[in-house]
Amino acid sequence: MLNRGRNIEKGRVITRRMFILAAAKVLLFAGISSRLYNLQISDREKYEILSDKNRIRxxxxxxxxxxxxxxxxxxxxxxxxxxxxxxxxxxxxxxxxxxxxxxxxxxxxxxxxxxxxxxxxxxxxxxxxxxxxxxxxxxxxxxxxxxxxxxxxxxxxxxxxxxxxxxxxxxxxxxxxxxxxxxxxxxxxxxxxxxxxxxxxxxxxxxxxxxxxxxxxxxxxxxxxxxxxxxxxxxxxxxxxxxxxLTIDIEIQKYAQELLKGTAGSISAMDIYTGEIVAMASSPTYDPNKFTHGINQKDWQEIRDNPLKPLINKSIAGLYSPGSTFKPIVALAALEYGTIDPNKTIRCKGHKHPYELYGIKYHCWKKEGHGYMKLRNAIKQSCDIYFYEMARLLGVDKLSIIAKRYGLGTNVLGEIYNDEKNGLVPNTKWKRNALEQSWYLGETVINGIGQGYIQTTPLQLCLMTAQIANGGYKIKPHIIKDNSISYKDVINKIKLDQSNFPLHERNYLDDINVEYYQRMYHKKSNINFVLDAMYGSTNEQYGTSFKSRYDDPKYQFAGKTGTSQVRRITDLDRELDLDTEQIEYKKRDHALYVAFAPYKDPRYAISVIIEHGGSGSKAAAPLASKLIKRIIDRHKLREQINNGNTSLA
Amino acid sequence: MLRERIQASNYSFLDKLKSVDYLLILLIIAIGSISVFAIYSTEGGKFSFYTKNHIIRLSVFFSLFLVLSFVRVSTWYKNAYLFYIVGLILLITVLIFGISASGATRWINLYFLNLQPSELMKIAVIICFARYYHRIQSSDIQSYKFLIQPIILLIIPCYLVIQQPDLGTSILIAGSGIAIIWLAGLNIKYFVYSGLLILVSLPFAISILKPYQKSRILTFFNPDRDPLGAGYQIIQSKIAIGSGGFFGKGYLKGTQSYLEFLPEKHTDFIFTLFSEEFGFLGSIILLFLYILLIYRIINVGLVSRSFFAKLYCFGFATAIFLYVFVNIAMVLGMLPIVGAPLPIMSYGGSSLLSIMLGLSIVMSCKIYNQEQISVY
Known part of the structure; x- marks a missing residue:
């Protein structure tokens, strides 16, 4: 009986202990369930994202x-x-x-x-x-x-x-x-x-x-x-x-490159109203396809070590003294400020009797001298003596106002080319700030023939020419097609500006900002005088680019030659009077030419620079002449395209 | 001396069939079927090696379960120590002739099956302890003399299993043994004292752990410590379960397991796969099936007359609970990763065999529940 009682007690202990255990089990299972709830319901989104991150790449x-x-x-x-x-x-x-x-x-x-x-x-x-x-x-x-x-x-x-x-x-x-x-x-x-x-x-x-x-x-x-x-x-x-x-015409561009072949230089051509750049050639050039898959060492060295520097985009990154191509601006400035009467006569006596200022002699490019010159003739024949005197009378500060206004000394295309240069149009203030020196009158004198501190890019010269040729209106040069700028609109805007003439209270002789398609001149007659002189320079006997002229009015153009010295000309050089071929390449003059065409009702401006090409009239003007013909031949086609008739493409 | 004789009352076969716990059988079939589907899914929805093997094993061991269910509970009682000794011998055999896989030596090659004796030991310890405490008078239970024996009986297999090394199974064996000691009525103070002792000695215990075991425990506390190494399993498992949501991603659509982000998905991480595909709902249902299974086992203990049967059933129920809890808590990141399969669900012959064996003893307790077992 005792045993039996003990056994009952033992059975009870076991059962009691089992229930305690069971309670613990229930608790632990509840813990698992709540954990499952947390993972699968509360934090589901987090784990879904993690799961997708896992499986999706x-x-x-x-x-x-x-x-x-x-x-x-x-x-x-x-x-x-x-x-x-x-x-x-x-x-x-x-x-x-x-x-x-x-x-x-x-x-x-x-x-x-x-x-x-x-x-x-x-x-x-x-x-x-x-x-x-x-x-x-x-x-x-x-x-x-x-x-x-x-x-x-x-x-x-x-x-x-x-x-x-x-x-x-x-x-x-x-x-x-x-x-x-x-x-x-x-x-x-x-x-x-x-x-x-x-x-x-x-x-x-x-x-x-x-x-x-x-x-x-x-x-x-x-x-x-x-x-x-x-x-x-x-x-x-x-x-x-x-x-x-782009506004480029590949046919013109190709032809321009062809004309430049074998030289270092640049040709730029621009619509003088819309500002569309038709061609912007730089020579020598290289093949961009070679860069696509990584250029090989040999090709790269060849490009890099070429003395004619193909990597420099000469149209916008090449800086040149404009030489005589600057003369139209000098003449315009002098006329605008009333510095000179165009009928004033100055005698160019040749190398024996050069222009003299404070004991320093300034020579004309022409050994024999031009004789008695009036302003128009001085532009036409590019007489340096006349411009020395005119610049002296004008002063560099006034000249710089007009030169800058017509597009020199500032970047033309903005952000498009990271290597585009600003160039430099000097004045007394600039020299004081940059060089901490005062201006010398002699520097004004050589500035009058586009030498000295002045530096411009070929595209700036092209823009300058365009803005004179269009009658003195500011245009917006661009290379990426902008359909909001059409020839008709620009003409209308210019006409509007003309009709607003009395409203212009501004003094165009001050250093003012001019908006696009507004006039930049003080007196229209001055612009016309310069254009006429440029006509003479190309189309009249003794004009510097007379040999490159067209008699057909369709192609007839007006321009200005320039020969920019790359070093000081010594007396010895003058005595030797060597031909271009006889001079070491690096010391030869740069040949420049700016022009606009057709002379009657002009549409295009062009600038040509041949580095170390010798004289502008011999090396640059003939190229411009050839290209102008091609541009004018394609003008009709271009007009059709630009007026929305794209079927020709 | 009053001896209770075995009431060798002759149950008729019909009586036996009547007293079979059919709900228990149903539960086994239900979990078994779910496991087949789950393993089929681990193979990306292809009927191949693992699925085939699992089905064969399930049917063989289930038949074995049915047959062994009709073995008298007294027979189990008589052979309890033998069972334990055989288990011990097998464990020693593993130590000498065992075959290794991924750095652990746990198996004996039996040609048709790689037997993992530590799994059998889980059951052996329970039977052995049930018999041990069956015959001890309740007055003697508290004495040191009778306490020291089961502790030694427990330490030997645990030590052998740790040597394999297999910390998980060793803990489960210890857990089952301790559960029976608890059920037998050992004073609570012993449990409290030894609990404190374990806490105090924990730092020393950790210092003798293998580096990979240490890293698993450290990783448990911070899985992001090494997300591509030791923490990978926990992180990926949590991602899989969490992304399952309430209804799951759908059968055979668990991206985590299908795209092989889950490690050991057909063994220890089978719950992860199941939970990813069937979501919170499926997981709770599966959990509920396990709770029912445990309840049924406890119920058999309650209706049994002998202490042996009671101790065995309660002990086995606790063991099942421990397996389920440790496995699921582990894949949910609540416990460190220790090798612990999910009963019936996980692919693995030995684990399935030992569970079925254990269940058949439960069933035999049920069939022969009126049987009194004498102490001798």
């Missing part, structure tokens, strides 16, 4: 770059089909073996193989390594033949930048290349960048990056834990960059 696909076309919609920069070889890194078992095979198939040298290894180090294990972005057809077909042996290798048909007019446009359009770390920092590139994407390195390609670059596409893949793609979930198609229209 994005690959960006590069966009096609926007194309660049000329005024006639001719493609200047396109996207060409190229053959590429990619390696999908996560599909490769043994990178060394694969590279060795590829090396043998497409013939890579040691240097290129090392480059591949370096590239690979920078990539993530699921990235794509671009082995070559420009295979030849032969290499490409060989790769395809051996493809079964090359795991992870992917022959790809892709596009890359192609410049059909290779050498003719590099200074205008620029070129593309691999993005540097600094490029990638720029917001417009950062937003749209995909590894391997080529970006603009110069010119339009660089400054219009925002339009041209386009938007990358996104391919979303589901991947497994080791990063292998399982399936494509989503594909947002890439968007090609926008087209950029």
């Amino acid at each position: 994005e690959w960006k696909t590069p966009p096609q770059r926007g194309i660049i076309v000329d005024n006639f919609n001719k493609v200047l920069a396109s996207n060409d089909r190229v053959f590429q070889l990619h390696l999908i890194l996560d599909e490769i078992k043994d990178f060394d073996v694969t590279v060795f095979k590829i090396k043998n198939i497409i013939g890579l040298d040691k240097f290129e193989v090392n480059k591949l290894y370096k590239k690979k180090e920078r990539l993530k294990p699921w990235d794509t390594l671009v082995v070559s972005d420009n295979l030849t057809w032969e290499q490409f077909s060989k790769i395809n033949l051996y493809l079964h042996e090359l795991e992870g290798a992917k022959p790809v048909l892709s596009t890359s930048r192609f410049y059909p007019y290779s050498n003719d446009l590099v200074h205008v359009v620029g070129y593309v290349g691999d993005a540097s770390p600094r490029d990638i920092e720029k917001p417009e590139i950062k937003e749209n960048f995909v590894p391997g994407l080529k970006v603009g390195k110069y010119g339009i390609e660089k400054s219009q990056e925002k339009s041209l670059i386009g938007n990358y596409g996104i391919k979303r893949y589901e991947v497994n834990a080791s990063g292998k793609r399982i399936s494509q979930i989503d594909y947002i198609k890439e968007k090609q960059g926008n087209q950029v229209n």
